[in-house]
Amino acid sequence: MGAAQFALLDYLVLLGFLLVSTLIGVYFAWKDRRSTSNKTFLTGNKELGWVPVSFSMMASYLSSIAILGLPSEVYNRGAILWLGAVSATIAILVAARVFLPMYYNMDITSINEYLEKRFNSTAVRSLAAGVFVIQTLLYMGVVLYGPSLALGSVTGIPVWMSILLNGLVCTFYTAIGGMKAVVWTDVVQMILIYAGYIMVCVAGISHVGGIGRVIEINQQGGRLIFANWSFNPYYTYTTWNVTLSWTIGWMGAYCASQTQVQRYSAIASLEKARKALLWNIPGVSSTLLLSVLSGLVLYAVYGHCDPRFRGDIEKTDQLMPFIIQDLLRDYPGLSGLLVASVFSGSLSTLSSGYNALAAVTWDDFIRPRVSLSDRQAVYTTKAVAGMYGVLSVFIAFLAGSMESIIQASSSLIGAMTGPLLAVFVLGITIPYVRKNGALWGVCLGLAFAWWLTLGSIIYPRSGDNLPVDNAQCLAPNATLLERGSFDPPKTPDGIMAFYHISFIWISALGFVATLIFAVAVSTFFESDDKTEKLDPRYIVPFARRFMDLGDDPMKMTSYKAVPTNEQNRNSHL
Template sequence: MIDLNTTAKIMEEATYTAFAWTDYILFVGMLLMSVVVGIYFGFFQKQDTSDKYLFGGKQMGYFPVALSLTASHTSGITLLGIPAEVYYYGCSYWATSICCVLICIMVYYGFLPVLLKLKITSSFEYLQLRFDRNIRYITSTLFIIKILTYLPIVIYIPALAFSQVTGVNVHMITPVVCFVCIFYTSVGGFKAVVWSDTFQFAITVATTFAIFFLGIHYAGGIQNIWNQSELGGRLDIMNLDPALSSRTTFWGYMIGLTISWIADLGVNQGMIQKYLSMPTIKDVKKSLICFCISFSIIKLMCVSTGLIMYAKYQYCDPLTSNKIQKPDQILPFFVMDVVASKIPGLPGLFVAAVFSTALSTMSAQLNTLSGTIYDDIISPMMPEKRRTDRAANIIMKLCTVVIGVISTVLVLVVEKLGGVIPLATAVLGSLAGTTSGLFILGLCVPWANAKGALIGSFVSMFSTVSLMLGAQLHMAAGNIQYPRLPLLTMGCFENSTIPIDQFNHTFPAIYDRKPIINDDEVFFLFKLSYMYYPCFGVLVQITTSLIVSWITGFNDLNEMNPDLIPPVLQWLLPKQPMSEKEKEQYKSVEESLEMLRKQREAEAC
């Protein structure tokens, strides 16, 4: 017999303890420190040129840049969304650590050699050189749309956590935090972004480890967490289901997310900007290695936290028992329920960490987006004599403020939507497919021409967005459902005992992970899991581009600049004829070898 009285008592007594003064000090201190960083780099180390404002003078160290890369891609979606995803659907998400390694390898051997060889400062500039200016505009526009869609989600998540643990309305805290971020980003430029990211990431790491180790202790130890997670069907570590309609599988993450991250972690302008802020290729390599390790560790820690929470609440789910109202509130509830009373100030540190991830992501995107808007939209329309560093700085700062205000307002839309992981992945995946497809086409398919790339981009974007919207409408109508793994509440009531045999008898249904789909109503493409949206976009992009390129005439590979293709793929190009200088060098080498051969023959005789 399993006595659940203790679990019921804990759940009945779990309340959201108001912030103590130590919590408020930690939270406000994090915001003030970010402001101080902005003031220091804005007024005492002025970013008075566009090169300093966007690249930090290209003298940044690899370690702070690596931490900034990790921080800017570790948003509240990571800290709150991943544990909730694992708690409700299982831990397939662990495969993202492998995706990160694959992306870093692709970047180092694929795109970075091209970027550095061409000495360009923008991933969009590469597309202009490889295809034409129209492609550059399309891609930069997609980037702007994607960031404006993504930033409100990034802001909303920490505001939700703050509201959960303090009771303060989301609409009150959001403008305050956004103002802090807009201030230090616009005033301090790239250096303020990197160093504030480093400080904020330290808070995130400290909080994540504190919750992780305390959670292990209060969930009964590692062995109990593993056993209960296995019993509850959460340990789907190698869910190799090949069905494309399955919500999340190992293949979905390995294929779908890797392709999506080509746009987000590989050729993303924010990443390129940070690569170019370092003085040497060795620094870039070190930074990539550090980023890969730290990013993977954070992901795995968040996955583990989801399993810890399930072991803690396996018999009394907070969502089903109405302790929380939304799935993404499960981690704030866990923090306040389990660890808040154990360590003074931890709730404040937790909220500071969640906001730190949001500030890191938001500041990086604001800085990058302001530069993109200036370079690709505003600068071409300005007379050349007005394109001064002073004008560029003023315009980029104004862009930062405007984008920040728009993102803050759009939070009102995001809060009406559902779980953040599927939402963020679906939105970004529907746009990432087109962007990733363009870069894959440019780097790996040298015979594709500009007309093919242009038409392929429109077709890919239209079809992928249509796919996403159609699937979302069917989900809203109930024609497509992705049931959560079973959530139990029998432990929420006093004097509850369940025979273990009867309890086990109910568990085979847990492993039925198939989506519930009304086949008569749903078009077969709408059944596709949101994880495969990027694959669909890339497939449409490359197929359409090749067909159009074939109709309009493939590129003449003899005229292709080999610097536009990664060294590992230059075997696709015809061998270039040697220049006169190379011929002389080759002749000299041949003569030297011939002399050496004759000398050895004479010695042998």
């Protein structure tokens, strides 16, 4: 028997959440109605506290992919995804200690402004901006598809209608309210994300008879996999790819993303900006661990009778909303709250993405080429944010063709994340890599990563899902379940040996390829002309020891601190 459908109270809860998000945008649009500054719209004019900004940073990347996709991956492939908390912690520490001070002290609106100053090239800046726009639009489409799938599975509302509802609400409040609306809606949405996880865990644990029973069932089903030290690249998840490649992914989010840099810029001091960033470690880690626990709970409840093979759902991405409908059908409103939490994960990421896309488009493409008044600039930026919202709606319809939203995220976005992160790492740590090395490195790295991605889509591999026992299913077609295998994946022949590696590796391979290509081009083909001096302020302190003295007109030592904007202001008082 399928799960109950939405009750009236569920619809009211969901609509209430969407209304609150919209009203927050209207409030800040009214509050800042006399402002003609793009800084106010894009960075909040440094008037935001570190606590709400910290919540906003977490919410920006804890999208519907985390709420729907991660638990379903644990259900299919085991608990090894807990290592995501380790990779996120490493990435955030690197961002806080290395990248944040560089960006914050430059007081930039677009992160790509750093690349122009570092490589003395508008071409590098424009290329990185273009990559970010495409990457973020793809990501927006994936996270917009997720909650629409969830809503359709428990309400009967068509997925296309859900996409339009979610996308247009988010586009509206982001386009009119700017960064302040984005941050404060993120705070509300982050609270709902936690509420959704807790509801699923409590309902499932109570249903099976306690946490001990959850552990026992998962142990019997082979889901308590906390490490896999195999070097076989055809396993979907191993200790190596989750730790290494996901660290690249999280660094792409925290070290080389316009979305997060705008939040750095929204805080009044470097110290508070670092505090906001470091608080993401417990916030993101706890959310990822709740994802893993939710996946184990899903298996404990449905591991002996998969709802896909009773015809209740189509994909395991739908299990999170389904379990609430199934187990808590006698409590109207809770299903609406769960779907609202899934929408929260999507809306927080979408609004941050639209705002960041508007900032990059304005600062990297429009402002250098078109002269506009302050008021015209604000209206133009708002229109651009709205345009990207509409575009992401169209892209969302393409995401449904992938096996899961985790695969869609890791493959499509990972192909852009690795090369984009690499150009910032090159700029900040390797002084002798110059303009041509950066340009060719990114282009060749992107070509390599997309070759792998498109090959894996055109020639999909067979999955390595763990088996599910459908002994308790009453449906006559339950025996049609395609059982997984505990055996190592077989090594494919020919070109498939490349196309069938785990999609988790794509971001790391794109990152490494870009580094290799860039260093090679700079080493063998870059001009030896040293007339263009490299400003050491754009190189991280520990890497300045590798600078040619001719490149260091300020004669800065390896660890000599670069004065911050705040220190410079104080020195003149």
